[in-house]
Amino acid sequence: MPELAEVEFFRRRWAGGLAGQAVQAVAVHAGARIFRGTDVAALARGLTGARFRSSATSGKQMVFQFSGGQWLGVHLGMSGDLTVGPADHPAGRHDHLVLRTRRHSLVLTDPRMFGRVQYWQGRAAPGWWSRLAPPVLSGEFSRAAVGEFLRRRGRAPIKAVLLMQEMFPGIGNWMADEILWRARIHPRQKAGALSAGQVRALWTETRRVARLALRTIAGTGGELPGELNADIPLSWLFRHRWKGDGIDPQTGTPLAYATIGGRTTCWSPARQQLP
DNA sequence: GTGCTTGTTGGCCA
DNA sequence: GTGGCCAACAAGCA
Numbered sequence: 001m002p003e004l005a006e007v008e009f010f011r012r013r014w015a016g017g018l019a020g021q022a023v024q025a026v027a028v029h030a031g032a033r034i035f036r037g038t039d040v041a042a043l044a045r046g047l048t049g050a051r052f053r054s055s056a057t058s059g060k061q062m063v064f065q066f067s068g069g070q071w072l073g074v075h076l077g078m079s080g081d082l083t084v085g086p087a088d089h090p091a092g093r094h095d096h097l098v099l100r101t102r103r104h105s106l107v108l109t110d111p112r113m114f115g116r117v118q119y120w121q122g123r124a125a126p127g128w129w130s131r132l133a134p135p136v137l138s139g140e141f142s143r144a145a146v147g148e149f150l151r152r153r154g155r156a157p158i159k160a161v162l163l164m165q166e167m168f169p170g171i172g173n174w175m176a177d178e179i180l181w182r183a184r185i186h187p188r189q190k191a192g193a194l195s196a197g198q199v200r201a202l203w204t205e206t207r208r209v210a211r212l213a214l215r216t217i218a219g220t221g222g223e224l225p226g227e228l229n230a231d232i233p234l235s236w237l238f239r240h241r242w243k244g245d246g247i248d249p250q251t252g253t254p255l256a257y258a259t260i261g262g263r264t265t266c267w268s269p270a271r272q273q274l275p
Numbered sequence: 276g277t278g279c280t281t282g283t284t285g286g287c288c289a
Numbered sequence: 290g291t292g293g294c295c296a297a298c299a300a301g302c303a
Contacts, residue, residue, distance in 0.1 A: 003281055078282050112299045114282055156293060172281045262295060
């Protein structure tokens, strides 16, 4: 499920449950795929008794910091979820990591296990955190940087390029379609063939969709984006794309569906045409 | 049973 | 060497 704004929502939910608390016990499914490459024994040993310090998101990645210079990295993959339950919450089949405080259980559940948990102890941030790309709402995400990236990935369809986390951290499948729909760019258009105006539109709409998704989803509880408002004179494509026969809310014409860049893609042929 | 799924990665190939 | 494509990972849902 999680893209940028949902990830922020999940982080806040765990941070709320952890605030001011110490971890009294850690329960793990040690062999679970989400722990691949991670020293689970060290994680469980280190976090037991540790006090929660702070947390942050970067794209789809989260980090929770604990006393003793401990860094817990969480990526939720396709089906991951972070929940807060009562202290005696019994770990279910897919609850691969549970941190118990005096009041709560912080539960990481992930049926498909495409997600990932990482652990690091040290004063400086681990590479898996410090090397993440700058946020799309930061100054480093400039039009020039985007243009250069599109040029280097010139032969790939723009839809596939928008999913590349090293340039567009946090953008996932539905956000990518939303951005292209707003920018009126056909998802199959080669990244290197975008005009200067299209690059500008892509940059603008990437930031706009990220900003609005954060505003409507991150705080309110992971709900779908709301309808029209003053900032966005267009409805969300998202709300129409999964209806049986989707209709472009702007033109009233049928939406099209295809696999592009290996992912199900939805666009509006009336708005988005190849040059 | 079939055919999907808001993600990432490594192996293969041009 | 570079870069794109796609199967694989695993479980649930319609």
